Amino acid sequence: MRMKDKSGLVTAAASGMGRAGAILLAREGAKVCIVDRDAAGAEAVAKEIRDAGGTAFAIGADLRDSKASTEIVARTVAEFGALDYLWNHLGHPGPAAVEDLDWQDFDIAVDLNIRSQLATTIAALPHLRARGGGSVLFTASTSGMSASQFSPVYSGMKAGVIGLVRGLAKRYAKEGIRVNAVCPGPFDTPMARDFVDRKDQPATKGQDREALVQKFGSSTAMGRAGRPEEVGYAALFLLSDEASFITGAHLPVDGGLTA
Template sequence: MRLDGKIGIVTAAASGMGRAGAIRFAREGAAVGVVDIDQPGVDAVVAEITAAGGRALGLVGDLREDEFARGVVRRTANAFGGLDFVWNHVGHPGPAAVEGIDMADFEIAIDLNLRTVLVTTEAAIPEMRARGGGSLLYTASTSGIQGSAFSPIYSMAKFGIVGFVRSLAKRLAPEIRVNAVCPGPIDTPMLRVFVARPDQQRTAGQDKETLVRLRGQQNPMGRTGKPEEIANAALFLISDEASFVSGAALPVDGASTA
């Protein structure tokens, strides 16, 4: 097992890639704090992990609240006896607008893409140091390494994640490795938000499932990614197999940014 005896946290773990990661990490031997605002979703992930003989702790709350974001670290460490990794996966599409932007929408995007990630990281560093080291993983995006005409605020935030990751990797070496995974279009509920945005001429009148298929066809691999394909990359980056990998922003995007 590739995470045998490890203790970690996955945020936004009730759905999509976070869900796939939490389940996969537990199958690889990790005890996992399963963090999300969606109570039934968290319960389902915890039940799936424990039914398979794994260890999981459900942590339900709003990651925009600093106390909750900080508390998930302490609660996971207390429950399992320490902390080895955090996958800061939570994020938000943000507003499409720049001209006429509603600043309340901007704040939600910054809170969920950046602020909560900082708060959780701050709490996690001493826990990892107490264990002699650890692994921090963040979800950026292909929009964190190339511009996005229809999601500039999202891109602003995800470039911020990549900058944070590269900086922290230098600052926390050698004890704590710090990396980002940069997904391309992955078939999750959040992708339905993005596909409804692009140019109205092409998308007018198309239902979201058709738009998801079209988005996949634009990719060099001719399809969208599966949440499990991101979980596989996340598993590698978190595990000791990536012992000399730090400061990376790994595209997992079917060659779309190649």
């Protein structure tokens, strides 16, 4: 078992890649707290894990709320007695606009792409330190590696996540706390659908949503979108002790998109 006796939490885990990764972590022996704004969805994933013999519980929380980051870490430690890993999977498409930018949309995107991840990591650090080390994973994006003209703001924020990961990795390496990022390419999840047809995206206005999703997915070298568990397996590896000499890395899981 690759995560035997490891306790931790996954944000945005009621759906998509977070859900798939949480199920894989539990299958490999991890105790998992499933965090999501969709409380019923989070509980459904936790139940699925428990029904399969794993250990999980759910917390319904909106991570835009600045108190939520501290609470989810505290509740995970209260339930499992320790914290060994954290996967900050939450993200948000944010505005597509540039000159017509709505600064409120920008602030929401900062909160959901960077601030809550950093706040949850800060809350986790003393607990990881108490265990003599641990592993933190952020979900960035290939958009933070090779940007798109259609998403300058999202690209900037995800590049910021990669920079944050590198800095945190160097800051905490000597304490045995590893910090890495996974960079998904196109994945057909609810968020990807929100991403391709944002109302303030002039490039795709009036176009068929399904066709856009298909085009987004076929942009990889493999010509297909990823399957959620393909990010889940990358997360499992980076969170496990198998990645013990890897910190500050950002791993594309993108079917060759950024090759």
